[in-house]
Amino acid sequence: MTALHLEHASHKHAHGPDCGHTRVRNGDHVEYAHDGHFHREHEGHWDECEQDTHVAHEDHDHRHGDGCGHESVLHGDHVDYLHDGHRHAAHDGHWDDH
Template identity: 65%
Template structure:
């Protein structure tokens, strides 16, 4: 799965250790949950970190939800869950792997 390069314009906030936003590892970088968006620091700007395409997390029997033990990350109109280095989002009766 690739992530589209989508610079977040006029983003004055500097993400980093202690910036106050939930951070999580994502491949070779760190993403930050900020006001319902997922941000990635990229060179001299911040990108909206959104997956391109649809990728089902196969054989994911665990049901995420309140009290499931995984960090919840508000994302747009839904909640993603951080699980084993992945961001899971409920979609049509299964979990997508972001």
């Protein structure tokens, strides 16, 4: 899974443990949910966290939704569910791993 390097040039807010935004550990970094986007710190600036490939989460039997027990976060035009260190989103009858 590769991520696009999309710098969020006008991002003045400094994310951190007490900033009030949802933190998500994603591989080797932490992302912050902010205004429908996910941001990560990178070389002195903040990046938008978007994948450039489609990654289906294989063998995901759990159905996310209201009351499923996982935190939901608005991400653009859909909702991601935070599950086991991943962000899952419904897509064409399966769950994508963001």
